[in-house]
Amino acid sequence: MDNEGPKNIIKEVSDSMPQQPQSPPDADALMASWEERLKDPALTSEEIEKILIEIDDTESLWSHTEKGKEVNNTPAVNATQTAELEKKSDGAADAANLPKVGEKVEEEDDLNKLFSEEPLQVTKEPTPQSGSVPEEDDLNELFSDFALEQSPEEKKISDMFIELSEIYGYAIPEDVKIDFDGCVFNLKNCDADLKERFTTRLEAFVAEQREKMEKREPSEEIKPPVEPEQPQKEEREGEDTTKERKEKLGDVVDDLEKATREENERKTKLAEEETSRRSEEIDAEAEKMGGVVEKFFRWTGEKYNKLSTREKIGTGLALGLGAGGLMAVSVPVALVFCGGIWVQRVAGAASTFMKYENATLPHDEERKDTFWKWGAKEKAMAKTMGISAAATIGMLVLAEGVEKGVEWLHHYWPDHTEISADAPTAPAQPAAAAAAGESATVASAPEMPAVYAHASPGHGYEYMLKRLWEQLHDNKQLDPSKYAEGSDIHKLLTADAASIDTVVHQIASDSGHGFFNADGTSVQINLDDHIFIAPDGQVHMSHEFYNSGPVQAPENAPVTPAYPPETAPAAPEITPPVGEAATDHLSNKIYSEGSNPSVLHGSADYPLESHTPPIEEFQPDKVTFSHDEVHTRIFPEDGNQEREVLESIKTYADDYTELTVSEDGRILERFMVDPEGHTSRYTGGDTFVPASEDQTADVKNAIEHAHRDEISAPQPEAPAHAQEIIQQSGSGEVIQEHADGIVVNQSGLKIPTDKPHFYAGADDKHIFAYGGGSAEEKLKAIKEFLTQNLDKTVYSADANGEHRIPWHITPQGELVGVPEKTGGIFGWFKSFVKPPEPNEFVKLIK
Amino acid sequence: MMSPMQDEITAAIATDLGITELPIDTQKELISQFGEVALKAATLSVIGKLAEEKRAEFATLAEAGDAMALKTFLDREVPDHEEIAKAAVAEEIKRFKEFQAEGTDKRSNK
Numbered sequence: 001m002d003n004e005g006p007k008n009i010i011k012e013v014s015d016s017m018p019q020q021p022q023s024p025p026d027a028d029a030l031m032a033s034w035e036e037r038l039k040d041p042a043l044t045s046e047e048i049e050k051i052l053i054e055i056d057d058t059e060s061l062w063s064h065t066e067k068g069k070e071v072n073n074t075p076a077v078n079a080t081q082t083a084e085l086e087k088k089s090d091g092a093a094d095a096a097n098l099p100k101v102g103e104k105v106e107e108e109d110d111l112n113k114l115f116s117e118e119p120l121q122v123t124k125e126p127t128p129q130s131g132s133v134p135e136e137d138d139l140n141e142l143f144s145d146f147a148l149e150q151s152p153e154e155k156k157i158s159d160m161f162i163e164l165s166e167i168y169g170y171a172i173p174e175d176v177k178i179d180f181d182g183c184v185f186n187l188k189n190c191d192a193d194l195k196e197r198f199t200t201r202l203e204a205f206v207a208e209q210r211e212k213m214e215k216r217e218p219s220e221e222i223k224p225p226v227e228p229e230q231p232q233k234e235e236r237e238g239e240d241t242t243k244e245r246k247e248k249l250g251d252v253v254d255d256l257e258k259a260t261r262e263e264n265e266r267k268t269k270l271a272e273e274e275t276s277r278r279s280e281e282i283d284a285e286a287e288k289m290g291g292v293v294e295k296f297f298r299w300t301g302e303k304y305n306k307l308s309t310r311e312k313i314g315t316g317l318a319l320g321l322g323a324g325g326l327m328a329v330s331v332p333v334a335l336v337f338c339g340g341i342w343v344q345r346v347a348g349a350a351s352t353f354m355k356y357e358n359a360t361l362p363h364d365e366e367r368k369d370t371f372w373k374w375g376a377k378e379k380a381m382a383k384t385m386g387i388s389a390a391a392t393i394g395m396l397v398l399a400e401g402v403e404k405g406v407e408w409l410h411h412y413w414p415d416h417t418e419i420s421a422d423a424p425t426a427p428a429q430p431a432a433a434a435a436a437g438e439s440a441t442v443a444s445a446p447e448m449p450a451v452y453a454h455a456s457p458g459h460g461y462e463y464m465l466k467r468l469w470e471q472l473h474d475n476k477q478l479d480p481s482k483y484a485e486g487s488d489i490h491k492l493l494t495a496d497a498a499s500i501d502t503v504v505h506q507i508a509s510d511s512g513h514g515f516f517n518a519d520g521t522s523v524q525i526n527l528d529d530h531i532f533i534a535p536d537g538q539v540h541m542s543h544e545f546y547n548s549g550p551v552q553a554p555e556n557a558p559v560t561p562a563y564p565p566e567t568a569p570a571a572p573e574i575t576p577p578v579g580e581a582a583t584d585h586l587s588n589k590i591y592s593e594g595s596n597p598s599v600l601h602g603s604a605d606y607p608l609e610s611h612t613p614p615i616e617e618f619q620p621d622k623v624t625f626s627h628d629e630v631h632t633r634i635f636p637e638d639g640n641q642e643r644e645v646l647e648s649i650k651t652y653a654d655d656y657t658e659l660t661v662s663e664d665g666r667i668l669e670r671f672m673v674d675p676e677g678h679t680s681r682y683t684g685g686d687t688f689v690p691a692s693e694d695q696t697a698d699v700k701n702a703i704e705h706a707h708r709d710e711i712s713a714p715q716p717e718a719p720a721h722a723q724e725i726i727q728q729s730g731s732g733e734v735i736q737e738h739a740d741g742i743v744v745n746q747s748g749l750k751i752p753t754d755k756p757h758f759y760a761g762a763d764d765k766h767i768f769a770y771g772g773g774s775a776e777e778k779l780k781a782i783k784e785f786l787t788q789n790l791d792k793t794v795y796s797a798d799a800n801g802e803h804r805i806p807w808h809i810t811p812q813g814e815l816v817g818v819p820e821k822t823g824g825i826f827g828w829f830k831s832f833v834k835p836p837e838p839n840e841f842v843k844l845i846k
Numbered sequence: 847m848m849s850p851m852q853d854e855i856t857a858a859i860a861t862d863l864g865i866t867e868l869p870i871d872t873q874k875e876l877i878s879q880f881g882e883v884a885l886k887a888a889t890l891s892v893i894g895k896l897a898e899e900k901r902a903e904f905a906t907l908a909e910a911g912d913a914m915a916l917k918t919f920l921d922r923e924v925p926d927h928e929e930i931a932k933a934a935v936a937e938e939i940k941r942f943k944e945f946q947a948e949g950t951d952k953r954s955n956k
Contacts, residue, residue, distance in 0.1 A: 267946070268872050269864065275879040278938070280887040285892075289901075293893055296905035297886065304882050309874050313856060316881035319888055319935050322859035331888050332916035335908040338885065593918045655937045688892060 048260050156199060160206050303338045306664055449475055449489075453531050461515050462533050465504035465539065468492060472533075487537030507539060515541070647702045659699050671699045700835050745838040756781040758794065761843035767845065769796035769807075770837040782807050783815045785846065795820075797835030804833040864943045880942060883933045891934035895924045 035049060058257070279301075286297035307315065316322070317729040318333040453467035469492045472478060480493035488507055508515055533543045648660040660668040670682035671691060679691040679699050692700065743751040756772035758781075769785070772778035782794050786809040794807045803819035810816055820833040860866045860873040863880060896904055900923055907916045919925040 004945075104918060264868050264872065268868060268876065271876050271942070271946065272879060274942065275883050278883050278941070279879075281884060282883065282890055286886070286890055289893070292905050293890075296893075296901075296908065299905075300886065300889065301882070304885060307951070309878050312878035312881045313859065313874065316859055316877055317855060319881070319884045320932055321877070321884060321939070322855055322862050323933070329887075330917070331892050331927065332920065334885050334912075335916065471918070496926065503897045519875075575893055664878070718867075 015203055048256060051256065057321065153739040158198075160202050219556070260354075300335070300338055307338065380666065397413070449478060449533065461508040461531070462501075462504045465507055466500060468531065468533065469495060469500050469504065483537055487535045488539040489533050513539065605803065649703055657703055659702055661702075671695070673699060683782065697833070704834060704837075743838050745841060747842060748838070749838075749841055749843065751838050751841060756846040757844060760843050760845050761840050762842050766840070767792055767794050767842055769794050770836060770838065770841065783809070785814070795836050801835055804835045848941045862939060864946050866921050880938070883942075887938045888931035891930050892924055894929045895927070895930060897923070927933065 043134055060061045098207055132205075140248055195595070206824050283297055283301070287294050304312070304315070315334045315338060318330050319349060449472060453464035453471075454800070472492050474488070478493055480490055483490040483493065490508060491503050492500075507513065531539050533539060646662050648662065650658045650660075656675065657673040659669075659671045660667055677696075677700070679696040681689055681691040681695060745751060751759070751770060753771045754773065756769050756778045759768045759770060760766070761768060767785075769778060772781065778796060786792060786794060786807065790809055792808070795804055796807065797803070798805050798819060805817040807817040808818055856874055856877060857866070858868065859877050860868075863877065865876055868876070883943055892906060893901055904916070904919065904923075907919055924930065
């Protein structure tokens with residue numbers, strides 16, 4: 001076979017290929033150069049990395065060069081085509097084929113031009129296609145690693161490749177991976193914009209090629225090759241083959257990788273040693289301070305070590321790491337991270353932020369841009385949380401699911417934008433203007449001081465406003481003249497001790513604030529709420545559930561009835577909300593029945609100026625009369641080793657009880673029980689939902705257990721009867737135990753303790769066995785009872801008096817029973833049910 | 847597993863510390879370790895400015911985990927606590943980077 005013709009043709013093609021390197025690199029020289037450079041012991045990691053990149057780049061070039069070389073030696077047409085060419089006389093075949101191939105090359109040029117604005121690089125070596133003509137080879141190379149995706153957009157691109165295949169007359173592989181705009185075009189990693197641009201350009205290219213094809217004569221079409229021809233290798237004597245060169249290069253790369261790895265290990269070890277040494281050094285400094293500081297640092301270290309890597313990074317972020325030293329630092333937030341109880345606070349604060357942001361963000365695009373740039377958003381968030389904006393970002397981003405924070409960070413983090421304390425914010429504006437829906441004008445305005453007043457039992461708006469006033473006046477740097485007249489901050493700053501009562505009343509009753517409504521109702525204040533000075537200079541109230549509108553109190557917030565001054569409550573009043581919105585609200589909040597321990601009467605200190613506030617000054621010891629902590633073992637359902645949690649029970653003076661379950665300082669669960677025994681579970685923010693039956697039982701048990709063991713409430717006075725003993729029952733109720741062994745429970749039922757007796761519970765379904773000298777004696781009585789009542793179950797204490805056993809009789813007459821367990825809280829919190837106690841008994845059965 | 851955004855944060859902190867050439871897992875580990883140093887240094891610098899009788903109150907608030915209360919307390923007792931903490935953290939970063947550079951120099955001079 002005469003290869004001359006095809007070779008000539010291929011030569012033409014090769015010369016026409018714009019992607020072919022003009023002069024192949026001297027592999028040996030490069031090898032020698034790299035080896036020499038790598039011998040330098042002073043090479044830094046960065047320099048090694050550069051060499052590696054250089055090698056990679058050159059290897060790619062090499063590959064391409066070799067490809068071109070193979071092409072030069074590869075017959076471009078198959079045997080059939082060759083035969084057809086040979087049939088042509090006087091070299092007409094060459095002449096006939098040259099323009100044809102030239103056209104083909106032109107098409108390839110077009111393909112290259114398609115991506116010419118951005119360098120087109122094949123990211124992986126192509127798989128040789130059997131029977132390829134050179135043009136096809138190059139296209140295959142282009143498309144060979146495309147990871148075909150099935151999304152609509154990717155399908156569209158794939159279809160266009162098929163169209164290209166039709167144009168070129170042979171199948172283009174459907175799996176292509178190319179570099180485009182610096183993105184490896186496997187589509188998964190490309191953003192929508194990049195895909196869109198690629199698709200647009202590809203569409204134009206396909207259309208252009210199709211147009212060309214339509215204009216082309218049918219005889220000019222290149223028929224697909226039928227059989228492949230093996231490439232011929234042209235190797236020079238005494239020189240390394242391509243394979244050998246690659247092997248050498250591989251060795252160099254391996255050595256480099258090893259050197260890099262070792263260097264990294266060395267640097268890591270040194271850094272670890274340094275941080276450890278420095279940490280000990282700081283600990284030693286803390287020890288010198290002694291006492292509280294030393295203890296606190298030990299606590300800090302222990303807590304920090306228990307954090308996850310994500311939380312540790314969050315701690316660092318809160319301390320300003322990662323922002324080039326530009327961001328503010330928040331030790332308080334870092335310590336909160338350290339304490340590990342930040343998640344709920346972040347969730348609540350983020351919710352508040354979003355509502356606040358909605359209220360203050362300008363709606364037209366132009367002003368919105370300005371708003372973003374000027375950092376009002378950051379400041380709004382920071383103020384909402386009362387901490388530095390940098391720390392806020394960290395907390396938001398690192399708290400899973402706080403999408404807003406992530407979006408926010410997308411805007412700001414890449415440039416390490418400083419959240420400057422001097423960033424302008426929305427100026428103060430009168431409440432009336434705000435109420436009219438006017439967006440805050442973004443202009444230079446003074447920094448608003450971070451002052452907050454949290455809700456507390458028994459207090460309303462005026463009390464909270466007074467706390468703001470105190471904090472504002474604690475800061476001697478604040479100059480009232482810097483704030484807009486008529487703004488709340490101006491009013492508070494200019495008020496003195498004589499006028500503050502009037503001022504806070506005016507602010508609280510200002511209809512623009514929305515705290516009080518015309519019908520006399522007032523927006524309720526929840527325990528988790530707080531008021532603060534917003535960037536507009538007005539007092540705002542946080543409320544997790546309702547969109548903050550232009551008024552300071554959230555719109556549609558539940559309200560409490562109008563305050564009747566004549567019948568002022570003598571204690572913090574728990575009032576059910578009124579109105580439809582309030583009903584909807586409470587269905588998702590604490591106590592759907594309307595008894596809400598965390599909802600305070602909004603008007604508790606509302607009475608007009610002439611009235612004396614009916615509530616005494618807040619006294620913590622009047623709110624909480626006991627606070628018990630009990631360590632409890634839990635039994636994970638997954639069979640893992642049992643763990644110990646801390647149950648913290650706070651009992652409030654209004655008979656509401658709060659149970660917090662924590663482990664290693666992390667709050668796992670929080671429940672609130674109202675005086676009627678309704679139990680609600682805290683789900684974040686200020687949200688409580690009704691607890692399940694099992695949870696209710698668990699909470700009841702936990703509270704009873706705590707009260708029985710560690711009750712710290714003042715004991716009632718002993719009765720006059722000297723022989724009576726007062727004891728606290730598990731439910732906290734007082735029962736009397738007489739010297740003759742008779743116990744009188746809260747229902748007045750007399751319960752003998754010397755012999756086993758049977759009692760019915762409040763629901764008539766439970767039968768209890770209680771009393772008796774020994775376990776055998778009690779079991780004997782139970783068996784006797786159940787033999788006569790085969791379908792019944794009797795509950796009694798186990799032999800140790802620790803657990804509750806439900807006993808029943810089998811058909812074979814055997815008495816069986818296993819300790820009863822609770823259903824568990826969120827799947828893993830299980831505990832044994834406590835044994836029956838006298839206050840559960842309603843009547844004597846036997 | 848961290849989200850891409852959290853990886854971005856990691857990368858930003860790694861840049862600050864000059865450890866970007868290390869594998870990502872190593873970066874996270876070092877950031878975690880350095881975070882403790884930064885936290886302690888910042889805290890110590892702030893506590894150092896507190897009157898002795900106020901230190902117990904600070905510890906109590908910190909252990910209670912109420913950032914706002916702690917912030918309010920520090921704003922009152924150490925008005926420039928953020929600047930103090932920032933300086934302490936910056937000093938630790940500088941110290942860490944210098945140490946890294948020394949380690950590299952020593953190797954280069956071998």
